[in-house]
Amino acid sequence: MSDATTGLNPAFAQIDSLQLNGGPLIICDVDEVVLHFIEPLEKRMARLGMEFIDTRYRLTGNIRHAATQDLASYEEVYDLLHGFFDDPDLHQEPVPGASRALAELSRTAQVIMLTNMPARFQKDRERVLASHGVPYPVIVNEGAKGPAVSRLAERIDGPIIFLDDSPSNLVSVRDAVNHAHIIQFIADPRFFATAEIVDGAKLTSNCWDETHRFIQGILSEHMATR
Ligand SMILES: [Mg+2]
Structure with missing residues (x-):
């Protein structure tokens, strides 16, 4: 970019x-x-009601909302990652x-x-x-x-x-x-x-x-x- x-x-x-x-x-x-990275990200995803679909090596297209099974959009994955790194309590x-x-x-x-x-x-x-x-x-x-x-x-x-x-x-x-x-x-x-x-x-x-x-x-x- x-x-x-x-x-x-x-x-x-x-x-x-x-x-x-x-x-x-x-x-x-x-x-x-x-x-x-993956493990603490999964913890944050769980708090937000999200989960990985499988262990394929990608983020976009591999994260869904646990309740509905709907795929998370690009924007939702972007927000998830920025929220992850912005979290003052982030511990990796x-x-x-x-x-x-x-x-x-x-x-x-x-x-x-x-x-x-x-x-x-x-x-x-x-x-x-x-x-x-x-x-x-x-x-x-x-x-x-x-x-x-x-x-x-x-x-x-x-x-x-x-x-x-x-x-x-x-x-x-x-x-x-x-x-x-x-x-x-x-x-x-x-x-x-x-x-x-x-x-x-x-x-x-x-x-x-x-x-x-x-x-x-x-x-x-x-x-x-x-
Ligand atoms: Mg890396």
């Missing part, structure tokens, strides 16, 4: 002001990768192992978080993540993530590792940055169990220990060939 006045993705200005060292870069999504549990893995990997790679949400949530996301031991810059993006990752890639010589739970984000980055290592990470065990593996994903996982080892392997191989 573009800024109406400049035609630029709002993530670009944030990306351009980032200090990057040009070395290996880990670009990590937040919701359902580092913080649990950290995904086990994420903080430790990223801390260890950050010794050899730069880590940034790339999350899709309106820019007004950016400072709050950084604060919440830092409180869970994830103190990396947060870039807020809207729409496909490929353009943002492509802009980052222009300034990186080393490997680029991209983690996300959303198939559309993974596909967008896979197609925009051919050399990026794409990791499909889905913390929720039910949605993980039924997820379709995204074509081109180098790893599909719901375990940060496994993901840590996989990324470390990419970084070690890079270091060995320098």
Whole structure:
């Protein structure tokens, strides 16, 4: 989605002001990768009389009103998500192992978080993540993530590792940055169990220990060939 006045993705200005060292870069999504998202969203949905239809990996078209079984509209899903992030009592549990893995990997790679949400949530996301031991810059993006990752890639010589739970984000980055290592990470065990593996994903996982080892392997191989 573009800024109406400049035609630029709002993530670009944030990306351009980032200090990057040009070395290996880990670009990590937040919701359902580092913080649990589906479970607290379901709790909010239950309070509003809504439920998932099944564990297909989508929001619009997969949420209904429990009483009537009527599909929630796009506008209702939009309001649900904005209400979720606006809730002052929102609590999202950290995904086990994420903080430790990223801390260890950050010794050899730069880590940034790339999350899709309106820019007004950016400072709050950084604060919440830092409180869970994830103190990396947060870039807020809207729409496909490929353009943002492509802009980052222009300034990186080393490997680029991209983690996300959303198939559309993974596909967008896979197609925009051919050399990026794409990791499909889905913390929720039910949605993980039924997820379709995204074509081109180098790893599909719901375990940060496994993901840590996989990324470390990419970084070690890079270091060995320098
Ligand atoms: Mg996500």
